[in-house]
Amino acid sequence: MSERTFxxxxxxxxxxxxxxxxxxTFFILVFLFASPWELDPFVTAISIGLLVVPFAVLVLVTFxxxxxxxxDEQSATAAGELSASDATLDSGVEEELVSDDxxxxxxxxxxxxAENDESSDAEPDDAGGDEDDEN
Amino acid sequence: xxxxxxxxxxxxxxxxxxxAVWLSRIxxxxxxxxxxxxxxxVGEESGYAHDxxxxxxxxxxxxxxxxxxxxxYGAYSIIAFAVGxxxxxxxxxxxxxxxxxxxxxxxxxxxxxxxGITMLFLFGTPMIAAFGNYFIPLLVNAEDMAFPRIxxxxxxxxxxxxxxVWAGFLVVPFTDIQPAQTAWTMYTPLSAGVGTGTQAGVxxxxxxxxxxxxxxxxxxxxxxxxxFIATIFTDRGSDVNWANxxxxxxxxxxxxxxxxxAFPLLGSALIMLLxxxxxxxTFFLAEGGGPILWQHLFWFFGHxxxxxxxxxPMGLVSFILPKFSGRKLFGFKFVxxxxxxxxxxxxxxxxxxxxxxxxxxxxxxxxxxVSLAIAIPSAVKVFNxxxxxxxxxxRLTAPMLFCVGAVSNFIFGGVTGIFTAAIPxxxxxxxxxxxxxxxxxxxxxxxxxxxxxxxYYWFPIxxxxxxxxxxxxxxxxxxxxxxxxxxxxxxLLGYLGMPRRYATYTFGVGPQQIIEVLHQVTTLGAFIxxxxxIIWVWNMIxxxxxxxxxxxxxxxDLKETGQFTNEWGWNERRLxxxxxxxxxxxxxxxxxxxxxxxGSADTE
Numbered sequence: 001m002s003e004r005t006f007x008x009x010x011x012x013x014x015x016x017x018x019x020x021x022x023x024x025t026f027f028i029l030v031f032l033f034a035s036p037w038e039l040d041p042f043v044t045a046i047s048i049g050l051l052v053v054p055f056a057v058l059v060l061v062t063f064x065x066x067x068x069x070x071x072d073e074q075s076a077t078a079a080g081e082l083s084a085s086d087a088t089l090d091s092g093v094e095e096e097l098v099s100d101d102x103x104x105x106x107x108x109x110x111x112x113x114a115e116n117d118e119s120s121d122a123e124p125d126d127a128g129g130d131e132d133d134e135n
Numbered sequence: 136x137x138x139x140x141x142x143x144x145x146x147x148x149x150x151x152x153x154x155a156v157w158l159s160r161i162x163x164x165x166x167x168x169x170x171x172x173x174x175x176x177v178g179e180e181s182g183y184a185h186d187x188x189x190x191x192x193x194x195x196x197x198x199x200x201x202x203x204x205x206x207x208y209g210a211y212s213i214i215a216f217a218v219g220x221x222x223x224x225x226x227x228x229x230x231x232x233x234x235x236x237x238x239x240x241x242x243x244x245x246x247x248x249x250x251g252i253t254m255l256f257l258f259g260t261p262m263i264a265a266f267g268n269y270f271i272p273l274l275v276n277a278e279d280m281a282f283p284r285i286x287x288x289x290x291x292x293x294x295x296x297x298x299x300v301w302a303g304f305l306v307v308p309f310t311d312i313q314p315a316q317t318a319w320t321m322y323t324p325l326s327a328g329v330g331t332g333t334q335a336g337v338x339x340x341x342x343x344x345x346x347x348x349x350x351x352x353x354x355x356x357x358x359x360x361x362x363f364i365a366t367i368f369t370d371r372g373s374d375v376n377w378a379n380x381x382x383x384x385x386x387x388x389x390x391x392x393x394x395x396x397a398f399p400l401l402g403s404a405l406i407m408l409l410x411x412x413x414x415x416x417t418f419f420l421a422e423g424g425g426p427i428l429w430q431h432l433f434w435f436f437g438h439x440x441x442x443x444x445x446x447x448p449m450g451l452v453s454f455i456l457p458k459f460s461g462r463k464l465f466g467f468k469f470v471x472x473x474x475x476x477x478x479x480x481x482x483x484x485x486x487x488x489x490x491x492x493x494x495x496x497x498x499x500x501x502x503x504x505v506s507l508a509i510a511i512p513s514a515v516k517v518f519n520x521x522x523x524x525x526x527x528x529x530r531l532t533a534p535m536l537f538c539v540g541a542v543s544n545f546i547f548g549g550v551t552g553i554f555t556a557a558i559p560x561x562x563x564x565x566x567x568x569x570x571x572x573x574x575x576x577x578x579x580x581x582x583x584x585x586x587x588x589x590x591y592y593w594f595p596i597x598x599x600x601x602x603x604x605x606x607x608x609x610x611x612x613x614x615x616x617x618x619x620x621x622x623x624x625x626x627l628l629g630y631l632g633m634p635r636r637y638a639t640y641t642f643g644v645g646p647q648q649i650i651e652v653l654h655q656v657t658t659l660g661a662f663i664x665x666x667x668x669i670i671w672v673w674n675m676i677x678x679x680x681x682x683x684x685x686x687x688x689x690x691x692d693l694k695e696t697g698q699f700t701n702e703w704g705w706n707e708r709r710l711x712x713x714x715x716x717x718x719x720x721x722x723x724x725x726x727x728x729x730x731x732x733x734g735s736a737d738t739e
Contacts, residue, residue, distance in 0.1 A: 013468040017476045020508035027504035043497050050501035054483035072376035
């Protein structure tokens with residue numbers, strides 16, 4: 001499951017959170033192995049805990065959110081493929097999602113052109129056309 | 136003993152985590168969708184509420200429509216912004232001269248306290264809720280907020296909250312009660328009523344009023360946050376999923392999560408402080424828990440509060456800036472994940488506000504590490520915004536100007552913040568004007584700027600009118616110049632060692648003359664800001680009442696770049712409905728006030 005959900009593109013997106021995790025790891029190691037103070041179990045537990053707890057929670061939140069986004073992306077893409085011949089809303093979503101994939105990995109010029117040609121933002125343009133009116 | 140306590144704490148944590156996991160497994164929370172159920176107790180009437188709204192004042196007192204509540208939040212926040220602004224103008228006027236010349240130091244202290252509380256709790260948080268209330272349901276294609284009545288209650292807790300926060304000022308002419316003079320951080324033992332000064336006894340009742348008022352605003356924020364979370368999780372339209380949820384909703388969701396964990400803790404700490412003040416407990420007294428306990432509790436709330444006030448503005452920049460760059464937000468998912476990272480890490484940095492309190496250096500070092508780590512996701516956003524602008528087809532409309540200004544100010548505010556994450560530098564700069572300059576670059580430079588950007592951007596949806604372009608440009612440039620004069624001078628004052636919170640600066644040592652000049656420059660900047668905001672209020676009110684009704688539902692030409700998002704789609708449907716319902720009388724009324732708007736007129 002995780003192999004399919006966390007594909008290369010999703011992992012690339014998640015690298016943004018790996019940097020702060022790396023900084024925390026660095027300091028955990030420094031405080032454990034290069035600390036100028038003598039080891040006091042209580043204070044060490046607190047000071048390392050202050051780094052480990054945010055580390056663990058950040059890993060968890062990144063994992064859960066990355067999985068949720070990737071799954072919805074895949075299901076929307078699948079729905080788009082099914083209805084692509086009808087050029088419905090879902091195909092728009094698909095296009096948007098495909099276009100949203102990692103402009104960072106493309107070269108700047110082609111990315112810029114592609115984005116200007118795209119017909120959607122983070123939200124589908126015509127999304128909600130079939131929803132009930134607020135009024 | 137200590138180890139046993141640690142083990143007990145760890146076991147309790149595991150137990151609570153187990154309970155959370157168990158609850159999430161036995162219940163499908165997404166099944167709680169009252170709007171989808173039909174005949175539910177809440178939300179159902181929102182679809183036709185518009186037709187049946189009473190007129191006049193009763194409409195505003197009884198409304199549960201998210202858009203009306205959004206406008207109420209906005210109006211309330213702008214009044215609070217004006218009150219807080221007038222307070223600071225009085226303070227800056229006093230600081231024109233080193234001596235106590237215009238207002239007394241006690242009144243200065245009261246203004247200082249209320250300015251901070253007002254701007255953070257009565258302006259910042261509710262103003263963000265105003266945008267959230269009006270636009271989150273539209274952006275996620277929900278019919279209304281998940282709990283419309285709770286939404287209304289959350290708002291109506293704010294006016295009594297504000298009255299209580301300001302109560303000291305209101306009663307001081309008639310009683311011995313003094314307004315609170317504790318600064319917004321309410322540090323103990325001063326705020327605990329220790330000693331015989333004006334903050335104890337009867338004259339200290341102003342603090343009790345303020346604490347109760349803050350409690351109201353905290354409850355309001357918490358109820359609002361629960362509503363946003365429930366709305367985004369359970370009420371979003373079938374076409375909106377986690378992969379295409381807009382960036383503003385992402386930041387509101389993260390912010391609501393922060394509120395959910397931070398504000399109840401503030402509420403508890405406030406109750407403990409009230410008990411210390413009135414019922415003889417010793418939570419924060421030297422013989423009890425100690426004054427540092429208050430600082431830990433306060434800043435465990437207080438630092439996430441910084442991001443509560445910063446994340447949705449970042450979302451607004453991320454949302455609006457691409458619209459006028461002619462291209463999508465660069466690295467959309469980077470911004471989403473970095474928002475979540477900021478949300479998580481914001482709970483791990485609180486004691487960097489306490490580096491100078493003498494806490495254990497090993498503990499300080501850990502907080503420094505997390506403070507350095509949280510800089511990364513913040514910087515990522517700046518690079519994403521810059522890259523979105525790079526090579527884009529920029530249109531320097533008022534909302535765009537405010538977005539670009541916000542990015543610029545955020546760089547100043549962010550970079551000055553990084554320095555203070557380092558303990559040695561913080562020990563030098565702690566409690567100086569440097570800190571004041573740093574956080575005002577964030578709060579005024581980012582928060583207020585994005586609020587203005589959002590108001591200008593969505594003004595056509597909220598009012599059906601367009602603001603006056605020339606006044607908006609004046610507003611921007613005066614605000615941009617005023618902000619940078621005021622707060623850059625504060626950074627310099629901080630480098631010179633000028634302590635914050637002082638009503639006077641007759642030290643007799645140090646570069647007195649330079650400090651005086653810099654204070655006067657700061658005051659000049661504040662007056663420039665005042666002029667800019669008066670222009671803004673005039674523009675908003677006059678344009679709302681007198682501007683011609685917009686004929687075009689796409690005033691920003693969003694369709695051209697494929698960025699015509701859900702809220703504009705909703706507005707388009709609303710206008711189409713209004714035209715079919717309105718008849719000729721509506722048409723006549725719509726042209727009242729001037730010629731139809733076009734690109735060459737004095738409006739955008």
